[in-house]
Every structure is written in C-alpha cells, then in structure tokens.
Amino acid sequence: MKLILLGPPGAGKGTQARLLADEYGILQVSTGDILREAIRDGSPLGQEARPLMEDGRLVADQIVVGIVANQLNAKGSEADWVLDGFPRTVPQAFALEAMLNRRGAVLDAVVSLEVDDSAIAERLSGRRSCPACGLVFHLRWNPPRTVGRCDRNCGPLVFRPDDAPGTLLRRFAEYGLLTAPLMPFYEKRKLLARVDAVGEADVVFERIRSVLGES
Ligand code: AMP
Numbered sequence: 001m002k003l004i005l006l007g008p009p010g011a012g013k014g015t016q017a018r019l020l021a022d023e024y025g026i027l028q029v030s031t032g033d034i035l036r037e038a039i040r041d042g043s044p045l046g047q048e049a050r051p052l053m054e055d056g057r058l059v060a061d062q063i064v065v066g067i068v069a070n071q072l073n074a075k076g077s078e079a080d081w082v083l084d085g086f087p088r089t090v091p092q093a094f095a096l097e098a099m100l101n102r103r104g105a106v107l108d109a110v111v112s113l114e115v116d117d118s119a120i121a122e123r124l125s126g127r128r129s130c131p132a133c134g135l136v137f138h139l140r141w142n143p144p145r146t147v148g149r150c151d152r153n154c155g156p157l158v159f160r161p162d163d164a165p166g167t168l169l170r171r172f173a174e175y176g177l178l179t180a181p182l183m184p185f186y187e188k189r190k191l192l193a194r195v196d197a198v199g200e201a202d203v204v205f206e207r208i209r210s211v212l213g214e215s
Contacts, residue, residue, distance in 0.1 A: 007113030017084035056170030
C-alpha cells in the first residue's frame with residue numbers, strides 16, 4: 001500500500017498517517033517531522049528550514065524531494081508507506097511520480113482529508129507538542145497523562161510556533177496557492193479519494209479504511 005495524505009494545516013494528516021502506519025505496518029514519512037527533527041539537531045538542513053518554517057513558508061522543493069527520496073531509497077522499492085505532508089506542490093508531485101516510475105512502483109491512493117474552518121481552529125488551538133521528541137497531543141482529544149508534560153518524560157509541552165495565528169495565515173495562503181492544485185492533479189489520475197475528516201480520530205480513520213476498501 002502506497003498512500004498520500006493531503007489536507008490543509010489541522011486536517012489531521014499526522015494523526016491519520018500514524019494510525020495507518022500502525023494498522024497496516026507501513027512506513028510513515030512525515031516531511032514536517034523530519035524537518036522539525038533537523039531543527040532540533042541544529043543540522044545544516046535544520047538551519048536552512050528553520051526561518052522558512054517559522055514564517056509559515058514552504059521549504060524548497062529540491063530539499064524535500066531529496067528527503068523523501070532518501071527515506072524511500074533506504075526502505076527499498078518493495079516497502080509500503082504513507083506520506084504525510086508530501087507532496088505539497090505540483091513539482092513535488094511530478095518528482096514523486098518520476099521516482100515511482102523509476103522503481104516500477106504504483107501509488108494506490110491519495111486521501112484528501114476535508115475539514116471545515118471551525119474544526120481546524122479547534123484542532124490547532126488545542127494542539128501541544130513535545131519540542132524534544134516531537135510527540136503531539138491535543139488538550140481535549142488526546143491529552144497527556146500529566147498536564148503540560150510529555151508522556152515520554154522529556155519535559156514541558158509547547159504550542160507549535162507555526163500554529164500561532166499570524167504564521168498560520170501564511171501556511172493557509174501557501175496551501176491555497178501551492179498545495180490545493182494537487183487535488184485536480186490526482187483527480188485527473190483517478191487516485192483522489194475525498195474523506196470527511198471532521199470528527200474524532202478513530203471515526204475518521206474508519207472512513208479512510210472504508211474508502212481504501214479495507215472495512
Ligand atoms: P507539517 O508538519 O506537515 O505541517 O509541516 C510543517 C512545515 O514544514 C510546513 O509549514 C513547511 O514549512 C515545512 N514542510 C513540510 N513538508 C513540506 C513539503 N512537502 N514541502 C515544503 N515544505 C514542507
């Protein structure tokens with residue numbers, strides 16, 4: 001199974017990708033997580049990505065395509081995966097298509113997580129993450145065992161800086177301009193499956209399973 005999860009910030013891509021990876025035993029590749037880890041490590045990649053991410057802008061196509069190519073190459077062409085947060089532009093989608101063609105691999109589905117603005121606002125305002133290990137919580141739907149602390153005992157949880165209202169506006173603008181064109185791109189290839197992503201994570205997950213023909 002080779003899947004892509006598409007959706008605006010706050011659609012639940014990370015949560016659903018994790019559930020899919022656990023359920024089907026496939027690899028989860030999250031470009032956002034990889035970039036945040038690079039920032040935590042202070043690597044050259046992190047130093048390049050940091051100002052863009054803090055500003056709510058996308059990192060250059062060439063960089064993220066390289067990240068995904070490394071991840072997929074490391075696992076070999078037989079591996080199954082779910083991509084969360086990639087592709088985010090049409091050039092990235094073409095690069096992925098070329099990567100798959102070279103390996104003789106086929107994309108099974110592109111799941112578009114569809115949410116309304118109020119659900120997004122609720123999810124993002126309650127989202128808290130651990131700056132040390134990257135684990136993500138929600139104050140209401142997935143609270144940590146101890147208020148304000150990571151379940152892995154890393155330390156205090158934080159509000160993701162790029163979820164702040166000003167930065168978020170830019171992320172939505174980038175989404176509308178650069179990522180939304182992926183819907184017709186994959187619709188044309190008869191790969192797009194739209195899923196109502198409003199509701200609790202396990203309910204949304206069942207809807208995804210159902211469009212994938214797995215229920
Ligand atoms: P996410 O965790 O998926 O919301 O991504 C957080 C940030 O990482 C985005 O706002 C971008 O700055 C950067 N990023 C993640 N994935 C990509 C991508 N495929 N292309 C460009 N930038 C990305």
